[in-house]
Amino acid sequence: MSDAPKPKFDPVKLEQLNVAKDYPMEPDEYEKLFHHNCYCEMAHVNAKGFPIVTPMFYVVIDDILHMSSIKKYRHKVHHLEQNPKISVSIHNDGANVRHQKAILIIGKAEISDDEDLMVKVHWDIIYKYFSDLKTQEEREAVFPAIHTPLRTIIKVIPDKIINWDFGKMLEAHDPGVWFGEAYDMVKDL
Known part of the structure; x- marks a missing residue:
């Protein structure tokens, strides 16, 4: 990779940039990262006002991010019912800037107990995260462990979506999205 551009570190420029406006991802890279990354980090505010960040499995249905959680034993659902403000971060595991x-x-x-939506999300989670299950019979055996009575869906209704490409910030953009081992889990979905 000797032909790759050398990163340029301009401290003034780096302090004053607007990453979302000045260095957005390429549309195809955005789609790949949004739809195929393995995890996201969901942030919400707990009952005492503290920000809580939780790594979550997620699936995308109709360009809307969906997560599954448990109502009774997980505080995040109760907190989101009280204060539905949420932010979600999705990023690749590119080790090189x-x-x-x-x-x-x-x-x-939006907290949903809609049975059809829960079934769809839970099957999508199985197909995305249980790639070692090769037969439909194996997947069907897992479904009751994921689609439980206390499950609910967290649907993220976006007010604003921003994205950025760190390589562009340093004038050293390499086209593509690097997932490493995480990508190998979902690349064939």
Whole structure:
């Protein structure tokens, strides 16, 4: 990779930039990262006003991010019912700064117990995260463990979505999205 551009570190420029406006991801890279990254970090505010960040499995249905959680034993659902403000961060595991890309969704959480939606989300989670299950029979055996009576869906209704490409910030952009081992789990979905 000797032909790769050398990063340029301009401290004044780096302090004054607007990453979302000045260095957005390429549309195809955004779609790949949004739809195929393995995890997201969901942020909400707890009952005492503290920000809480939780790593979550997620799936995208109709370009809307969906997560599954448990109502009774997980505080996040109760907190989101009280204060539906939410933000979600999705980023790849690019170890080199020129490969790092990120998406930030700011919006409202909608808690849903709609059975059809829960079934769809839970099957999508099985197909995305249980790639070692090769037969439909194996997947069907897992479904009751995921689709439980205390489950609910957290649907993220975006008010604002921003994204950025760190490589562009340093004038050292490499096209593509690097997932490493995480991508190998979902690349064939």
